[in-house]
Amino acid sequence: MSGAEKIQAKVTEITPLNELVTRFRFERIDGGQLPTFSGGAHTVVEMQDGGITRLNPYSLMSDPFDQSSYTISVRRDDEGRGGSLFMHRQVKLGDEMTISYPVNLFSLDLRARKHLFLAGGIGITPFLAQIKQLELLHGHWELHYACRNHALASYADQLTDRHPNETHLYYDDQNQQIDLENLLSGQPLGTHVYVCGPKGMIDWVRNTAAAEGWPEDCVHYEEFLAPQPGKPFEVRLAASDKVVHVGENESLLEAIEREGVDAPYLCRGGACGQCETVVLDHDGNFVHRDHWLTDEEKASGKKIMPCVSRFEGKSLVLDR
Amino acid sequence: MSKFEFPKSIASRPVWGTLEVRPGEHHLMIAEAEGAEAILDIATPDLMAKTHLIYIPKGTDYVERLQALKPAQFYEGPSYEASLQRIRRVLEDAHMGLQVYLTGSESMMGQAMNEVMAVGLPHTAIQTEHRGSVARRMQCVHCKGITEDVEVDPFVCAHCGLNLFVRDHYSRRLAAYQGVRVDAEDHGNVPEPKGIYE
Numbered sequence: 001m002s003g004a005e006k007i008q009a010k011v012t013e014i015t016p017l018n019e020l021v022t023r024f025r026f027e028r029i030d031g032g033q034l035p036t037f038s039g040g041a042h043t044v045v046e047m048q049d050g051g052i053t054r055l056n057p058y059s060l061m062s063d064p065f066d067q068s069s070y071t072i073s074v075r076r077d078d079e080g081r082g083g084s085l086f087m088h089r090q091v092k093l094g095d096e097m098t099i100s101y102p103v104n105l106f107s108l109d110l111r112a113r114k115h116l117f118l119a120g121g122i123g124i125t126p127f128l129a130q131i132k133q134l135e136l137l138h139g140h141w142e143l144h145y146a147c148r149n150h151a152l153a154s155y156a157d158q159l160t161d162r163h164p165n166e167t168h169l170y171y172d173d174q175n176q177q178i179d180l181e182n183l184l185s186g187q188p189l190g191t192h193v194y195v196c197g198p199k200g201m202i203d204w205v206r207n208t209a210a211a212e213g214w215p216e217d218c219v220h221y222e223e224f225l226a227p228q229p230g231k232p233f234e235v236r237l238a239a240s241d242k243v244v245h246v247g248e249n250e251s252l253l254e255a256i257e258r259e260g261v262d263a264p265y266l267c268r269g270g271a272c273g274q275c276e277t278v279v280l281d282h283d284g285n286f287v288h289r290d291h292w293l294t295d296e297e298k299a300s301g302k303k304i305m306p307c308v309s310r311f312e313g314k315s316l317v318l319d320r
Numbered sequence: 321m322s323k324f325e326f327p328k329s330i331a332s333r334p335v336w337g338t339l340e341v342r343p344g345e346h347h348l349m350i351a352e353a354e355g356a357e358a359i360l361d362i363a364t365p366d367l368m369a370k371t372h373l374i375y376i377p378k379g380t381d382y383v384e385r386l387q388a389l390k391p392a393q394f395y396e397g398p399s400y401e402a403s404l405q406r407i408r409r410v411l412e413d414a415h416m417g418l419q420v421y422l423t424g425s426e427s428m429m430g431q432a433m434n435e436v437m438a439v440g441l442p443h444t445a446i447q448t449e450h451r452g453s454v455a456r457r458m459q460c461v462h463c464k465g466i467t468e469d470v471e472v473d474p475f476v477c478a479h480c481g482l483n484l485f486v487r488d489h490y491s492r493r494l495a496a497y498q499g500v501r502v503d504a505e506d507h508g509n510v511p512e513p514k515g516i517y518e
């Protein structure tokens with residue numbers, strides 16, 4: 001079976017935080033302990049939504065050393081493919097769900113002398129776990145958290161209450177913006193910057209840091225891409241000897257799984273590289289959307305990341 | 321000619337690069353002896369106006385040519401050890417975006433790299449270029465003493481006096497290659513010393 005090992009869990013707490021964000025707590029059904037994790041890790045939550053199995057990654061925001069439960073915060077996305085709507089509308093207290101072991105693609109670099117966290121909106125969640133981890137290690141950190149307004153700023157009050165000197169808040173409705181150039185250029189040598197938020201924010205931070213001479217290895221970012229809908233297409237899976245129809249609202253990976261083919265995956269968001277698949281033959285154009293393949297690999301037409309990327313054309317044959 | 325092509329070796333052996341100018345408002349260059357030539361190769365007025373150059377001549381005569389580049393700050397140190405206080409102070413006060421360039425012997429680059437890594441910059445962000453002496457900084461695996469400027473193999477440990485074989489096994493933490501007793505099995509049977517790369 002592909003993906004990280006699975007855990008059978010029960011929903012033991014559902015806490016609406018504001019108009020858009022709700023927090024869910026999971027505990028093991030067998031009453032045992034959950035594995036510890038490192039700040040920045042996510043879990044993949046399986047949702048049985050009618051005939052569809054949705055597998056969505058959510059950052060773990062609880063204390064990484066607390067083995068009694070995991071918590072995640074889910075922002076409702078009314079325009080999305082339905083995973084967050086399922087969590088908000090269908091999941092009830094006491095429901096049994098399958099979640100994955102923690103996987104971390106956004107871990108702290110503990111060589112750093114200082115950790116600078118930049119969060120946009122719901123991008124705050126991985127930092128909540130990282131802050132708990134660093135507090136235990138007496139680490140040096142600072143958070144800059146930008147939100148639309150105070151009402152939607154999940155955990156902002158709690159953060160300012162517990163860490164008044166480290167927490168800096170910025171509200172769009174008050175025209176406040178992170179003074180990024182000065183913030184980055186003033187950091188002591190040995191600082192690592194971490195950004196989690198919308199794509200525009202991640203690009204802004206990466207570009208500004210590069211222009212100021214920050215080494216690539218000191219700039220960390222996490223962006224989960226949700227698969228985007230697209231035109232339906234057909235794919236031939238050579239190793240499994242199957243032809244699969246990929247619908248408008250499902251990803252290539254989901255279509256492969258629907259046909260019972262066990263394809264590797266971890267993040268399902270174009271970041272980890274686990275689902276990389278060899279293209280044997282194609283006649284048409286790829287719609288590459290991942291962060292994994294290099295530009296040369298994308299142009300070569302020999303690789304595809306089926307979790308987020310699609311295809312438009314006559315025929316596609318994969319080695320799967 | 322200050323360049324030397326090291327023969328291919330085991331994965332443990334460091335591979336040094338070639339300096340290139342990178343974007344940034346502040347540049348720290350630490351150069352030793354013929355390392356001055358690597359600085360002269362990349363220097364531009366714009367770059368040097370943003371550069372703090374720490375130079376250890378070790379008996380060479382590049383100082384005037386380096387000063388003529390008009391670095392923002394120039395410091396001439398009599399030895400690496402004597403320059404260390406200054407290097408540490410500069411790193412302590414530096415901000416992110418600082419570009420670090422190291423050039424000279426393997427010993428100096430290895431030790432300076434440790435200082436830069438100690439303040440949290442990843443080793444991948446530090447540029448290096450070997451120039452000049454191919455002598456090595458060696459650690460005796462038996463007494464743990466460091467012998468500097470080793471040019472021949474085998475050599476005598478400056479601390480415990482054992483005859484040591486020069487290995488390519490390198491420690492980034494110690495910035496030193498490993499020296500192992502050459503006559504451990506048959507005491508007194510010591511091969512004639514010759515240059516490390518002969």
